[in-house]
Amino acid sequence: MPALPAFLSRFLAVALLAGLCLVGSGPVAVADWTPAPASYGMGEQREVPVTMADGTVLRADVYFPTRPDGTAAPGSFPVVLTQTPYGALMSAAPGLTDPDAGLTLLGGGNKYLVQRGYINVIVDVRGTGGSQGTWDFLGQREAQDGAALVRWAAALPNSSGVVGLDGASYMAINQFFTVAELGPGSPVKAMFPMVPSIDPYRDMVFPGGNFGAASNVVYLALTGFMQLVNAVTAGNPDLLVVLLQRVAGLLTFHVSTLLQGTTDGELVYDGAYWQARSPRGVLDDVVRSGVPIQMMGGWDDVFERGQLHLYNDLQSIAAGGRAGQPMRPEQAVDPRYRLTMGPWHHVTVGSGIDVDRLRLQWFDHYLKGLDTGIGGPTLRLNEVGTDRWVGATHFPFPQATPTALYPRANGGLSTTASTTSGSDTIIYTPAAVPCNRGLDQATAGGLVAVFNALRIPPPCAHNDNLTQLPLLGQTYTTEPFSTPQVIAGPMSASIVATSSRADTQFAVTVSTVAPNGVSTPVSSGSLLGSQRAVDEAQSWRAPDGNYLLPYHPFTREAAQPVPVFSRVRYDIEVPTTVARVEAGHRLRVTVSSADTPRLLSTPLDLLNQLGGVYGIKWGPGGSLVEIPLAPVDAFAEAPPA
Structure with a gap:
């Protein structure tokens, strides 16, 4: 060499x-x-x-x-x-x-x-x-x-x-x-x-x-x-x-x-x-x-x-x-x-x-x-948001309780589903504001390293407010937490939606929101609508019956068009994190149709997506997210090793 x-x-x-x-x-x-x-x-x-x-x-x-x-x-x-x-x-x-x-x-x-x-x-x-x-x-x-x-x-x-x-x-x-x-x-x-x-x-x-x-x-x-x-x-x-x-x-x-x-x-x-x-x-x-x-x-x-x-x-x-x-x-x-x-x-x-x-x-x-x-513990985990190191042995984490959160009217997000039905609109766009966590992650952190070398705070790594523009995405936010909690484990978003086109693309981001309104992303997942089929044998279910980890085959045989203007369920995998939600902070889920530049539709998929208008359904039989939550003392501190 x-x-x-x-x-x-x-x-x-x-x-x-x-x-x-x-x-x-x-x-x-x-x-x-x-x-x-x-x-x-x-x-x-x-x-x-x-x-x-x-x-x-x-x-x-x-x-x-x-x-x-x-x-x-x-x-x-x-x-x-x-x-x-x-x-x-x-x-x-x-x-x-x-x-x-x-x-x-x-x-x-x-x-x-x-x-x-x-x-x-x-x-x-x-x-x-x-x-x-x-x-x-x-x-x-x-x-x-x-x-x-x-x-x-x-x-x-x-x-x-x-x-x-x-x-x-x-x-x-x-x-x-x-x-x-x-x-x-x-x-x-x-x-x-x-x-x-x-x-x-x-x-x-x-x-x-x-x-x-x-x-x-x-x-x-x-x-x-x-x-x-x-x-x-x-x-x-x-x-x-x-x-x-x-x-x-x-x-x-x-x-x-x-x-x-x-x-x-x-x-x-x-x-x-x-x-x-x-x-x-x-x-x-x-x-x-x-x-x-x-x-x-x-x-x-x-x-x-x-x-x-x-x-x-x-x-x-x-x-x-x-x-x-x-x-x-x-x-x-x-x-x-x-x-x-x-x-x-x-x-x-x-x-x-x-x-x-x-x-x-x-x-x-x-x-x-x-x-x-x-x-000592075979898992050593840095808690996002606090820089605290904790130990664990089992995954998924038994310390956390998978919790269903339901979108509600006016962008609410609650542990109880609305008794009335509603719908929020997303207009499909193949690209979105690229200032997001996905930019830094998909480029291997190279941009963050450059900013750090120049002693400039990375503008996108810890703030995704610009990606939450109306109509291009919908945000659903909880009330402030009364006590601190830790998001700990794999997550899922089961989005029920209609579409005006024969294919869809969904991107879901989970964020914490500080009292000053700054939204900090902690994990994000995505799904091509035509690949929404789920392999139940490879998927993980939470005790409440919801998906903790939906597993998709992503094969040619599993692909299926999206029926236009019909209610369709999309079970989206959101990767694991261990992240603190402080008391007074809120939890936010953003649903959009793009994650730029991390994702790009192929030309064939794009032809089936352009012009799409999505209706995100909430209420009885509507959308939900499954997020494991644990008290902050559920994990003992352990130095990285």
């Missing part, structure tokens, strides 16, 4: 802030464990060839402990492996690797680990960086390569034979596929995935069945650019082969994905392609492997929806259940599966706390067999 020219390094540093992946610093360890001091220097071998079974040559950088004279230190060291599709991007802006900056690139050697007795290996996955082949986004061939790379890494000189997997975003997701491919008894003894996704289709690419415009365009543009940059700057003898393969890869993945995603291609639906790239499909094998997993996620991360579901599924499977089944309140908790959820975007995960220490604590325990004091 060669260094880039200076002008490209500067460009890519800015591009990274605008929206790709990667991360920051992380949780504090227990008080009675102290990280070992730096005892080694760091040596490196660049562009090491690793030949796969089919003859394809991948390229790796190997970082290893050294003595004061720069020679390799004697000893036996665990290996920490990261598999990246971003190549030279990982060393494009070395200034951003400072944890104090709040951004960390997971590439180049992890000096902190190497100085404390680890070998660190960074490999360009097939078809990226300096590696040969064609990139197949999270495909089966890549999983097979991952297994081969683990076995190769375990046999490196001075390796102790055990391997840990590390990385964020894509490099977090591919850890699950590698471990599933290896099976039980492999050299992998621990994983440390940060901002992973359980289901790329639902989490980012087609949230609610709608094209995830901002995330998808940014991702395709930056990775496409990086494919060419890495090819022309690759310092290895495979340059011509690699360059030709990159051009082919741009056509087969980037161009094809964009065309299919914006038309009616198979990638629009959750079919075989996306199911094969969903970690949920291999979690049975991951649990069977017995590999302990410490995850980190963020409430404002683009993959936020799936991170607590990853935790839930790992725990459910470990207890004899299945993926997608909610944890039982009485089930035993497996301490090998842990998640820390903080107030972070994709590019700022872990900022403000020490991820180097947490990673070392995890790997020292499971790769070196040291007692590092890992324990």
Whole structure:
């Protein structure tokens, strides 16, 4: 993975802030464990060839402990492996690797680990960086390569034979596929995935069945650019082969994905392609492997929806259940599966706390067999609005009571439904005011990072009043809370509506409203009306019978037109949050037809939506939202770990 020219390094540093992946610093360890001091220097071998079974040559950088004279230190060291599709991007802006900056690139050697007795290996996955082949986004061939790379890494000189997997975003997701491919008894003894996704289709690419415009365009543009940059700057003898393969890869993945995603291609639906790239499909094998997993996620991360579901599924499977089944309140908790959820975007995960220490604590325990004091609640959650850290073990949270709230006349929202019927009008618009939480979330927090770097408060991250314009959306607001409460868990909005067109698009945002009128968004969900079918077997119901989590198939077969001017129910998933509603504050639900720039209707969907007028029904048999609420003392405080 060669260094880039200076002008490209500067460009890519800015591009990274605008929206790709990667991360920051992380949780504090227990008080009675102290990280070992730096005892080694760091040596490196660049562009090491690793030949796969089919003859394809991948390229790796190997970082290893050294003595004061720069020679390799004697000893036996665990290996920490990261598999990246971003190549030279990982060393494009070395200034951003400072944890104090709040951004960390997971590439180049992890000096902190190497100085404390680890070998660190960074490999360009097939078809990226300096590696040969064609990139197949999270495909089966890549999983097979991952297994081969683990076995190769375990046999490196001075390796102790055990391997840990590390990385964020894509490099977090591919850890699950590698471990599933290896099976039980492999050299992998621990994983440390940060901002992973359980289901790329639902989490980012087609949230609610709608094209995830901002995330998808940014991702395709930056990775496409990086494919060419890495090819022309690759310092290895495979340059011509690699360059030709990159051009082919741009056509087969980037161009094809964009065309299919914006038309009616198979990638629009959750079919075989996306199911094969969903970690949920291999979690049975991951649990069977017995590999302990410490995850980190963020409430404002683009993959936020799936991170607590990853935790839930790992725990459910470990207890004899299945993926997608909610944890039982009485089930035993497996301490090998842990998640820390903080107030972070994709590019700022872990900022403000020490991820180097947490990673070392995890790997020292499971790769070196040291007692590092890992324990306590398996879930560590930052409470939105207070910055209080709390602990939990089960999900959905048994501390919270799912509560139905009903829209009423004049924009009211109450725990009792109106005895009279009414209707509020929304005029469909394909775009809305882009100053909203979705803008920051879908661009991976890049805009927030830029504002923070300029010491300017982000204008949209904590205020969504501009998105609540009359006719473009309807807001429903409770009376002020008499006592503070915590929104804790997955939510749903069951919207009953009529439409003048054969398809609809709904976006639902849950916000808290301060006495001064400022509306702060805490979670949002969406649904394409033609994809409103619900898979009851995969859905979660609250004790009151309402949906806590409606699960939609999003297949071509499940799609159905919206009957014009008929009452139709749309059950919309609103992702989990843990957020404080202070006494004197109110809870608000906004229903609209757009979430710009996070969502974009495909041209075919747009033709069926333009000119739409929706009637939101309330009263008997009308709309409702289901929101789990808990008293503030229901969760004990627990430091992030």
